[in-house]
Amino acid sequence: MPRWEQGAEDRLREAALALFLEYGYENVTVAQITERAGLTRRTFSRYFADKRDVLFAGSDQLPAALADAVAEADAALTPFEALLDALEKVGDVLAVRVAPHAAQRQAIVDSSTELQERGRTKFAAVSDALDAALRRRGATPPTAGLLADVGVAVFRTAFARWVDEPDAAAYSARVREAADELAHALDRR
Incomplete structure (x- = not known):
């Protein structure tokens, strides 16, 4: 038997998702996931730290990816424009990776x-990374913090809309849509 089973990570993820949907997240154990996938606990541990990680695997890379994209944005862009550019670029890459199981x-x-709490914690890390990246671009601390939080809100809104209708528009279009909605709402105050 090969040391690394081909497709093991995908089998574990698919088994976990099916079980979570069938029985509820809290009612599913790692043992049940591995049994459904036909794999061992040891194999599970190679890919995931715990059952939550099945849903959040790779999310620890999001803060750095967004911060790097802000840093790499055209220097002529305002901090908010650089933020939106980063959200679009990273979001489109993320959408391709998560598309099969996003809903x-x-x-x-x-x-x-x-x-939900784990998700909020992950997005707090995204906000912190965006805040630091925007400061490095020259935004003042209060402005950088505000824009970072707004960026997270735009990201989450765009993602939720994209998940609801992934074929209707690209993720980047959903970012622009959410940002335009925000701008319109602010113009009406």
Whole structure:
């Protein structure tokens, strides 16, 4: 038997998603996931730290990816424009990676207080990284913090809309749509 099973990570993820949807996140164990996937606990541990990680794997890379994209944005862009550019670029890459299971994953997260809290913690890290990146671009601390939080809100809004209708528009279009909506709302105050 080969040391690394081909497709093991995908099998584990698909088994976990199916079980979470069928029985609820809180009612599923790692043992049940590995049994459904036909793999061992040891194999599970090679890919995921715990069952939450099945849903959030790779999300620890998002803060740095967004901060790097802000830094790499055209120097002529305002801090907000650089932020939107970063959200579009990174979001489109992310959308391709998560597309197959995005709606299922979101439904599972929405059904669990524990997972919602984990998501908020992950987005706090994104906000911190964006804040630092915007400061390095010259934004003042209060402005950088405000824009970082707005960026997270735009990101989350765009992602939710994209998950609801992934074929209707690219993720980047959803970012622009959310940003335009925000601008319109601010113009009306």
